[in-house]
Amino acid sequence: MARSEYYDDPNAPQPNSLVVAASAVVTDSNGRILLQRRRDNGLWALPGGGMDMTDSLPGTAVREVKEETGYDVEITGLVGTYTDPRHIIAYSNGEVRRQFNVCFRARIVGGSLAISDESTEIRFMDPSEIDELPMHRTQRLRIQHFLENRPAPYLG
Template identity: 80%
Template sequence: MARREYYDDPNAPKPNSMVVAASAFVTDDEGRILLQRRTDSGLWALPGGGMELSDSLPGTAVREVKEETGLDIEVIGLVGTYTDPRHIIEYSDGEVRRQFNVCFRARVIGGRLQISDESTELRFVVPSDVSSLPMHHTQRLRVQHALEHRAAPYLG
């Protein structure tokens, strides 16, 4: 299924759903950031996805990282909340969503890096190399906030 993201675009379609989601800013022992190249958009992103009725928000991040990357993580903090109504995601199946995303800080505790059907590539990236990757503005913002090591989480 294809995906197109809009930001502050007057031509964006009107949302027909609201999805609660979690993403994870995962780093390895060398401080590199885990990123995936998404199958549906071709863009680089933090791993994450929609919350299920049986999940907690941190549990959603743990489950999604495992499903998308094969890695087991431990949530160790909160980067922020991302609820900007100007961010619209349109899917080829007709869903047009607004997303309420909570981005957690996490570390790897096990597993083996493995591509899923949601990504074409997985990579631990040196922070200085992130700016050269094709990435949606909203993903780049989460990475930026995590790298700032803010005293309080971003609330937006």
């Protein structure tokens, strides 16, 4: 299923769903950030996805990291909340969503690298490499807030 992302675009389709989601900034011992290249749009992104009815938000982040990368993680903190109504995600099946995303900090506690059917590539990236990657602005914002090591989570 293809995915198109819009930001502050007057030509974006009108949302027909609101999805609660979680993502995680996972780092290795060298401070590199775990990123996946999404199969549905070809852009690099943090691992994450929608919350199931039986999940908590931190549990969603843990599950999504495992499903998308193969790594087991534990949540170590909160980067922020991301609810910008100017960000619209449209899927080829007709779903057009606004997404409420909570982004966590996490560290690897087990597992091993495994590419899921949602990704074409998974890599740990040095923060200095990230500016050169094709990535949606909302992903860059989460990474920027993580790298700023803010004393309080971003609320937006």
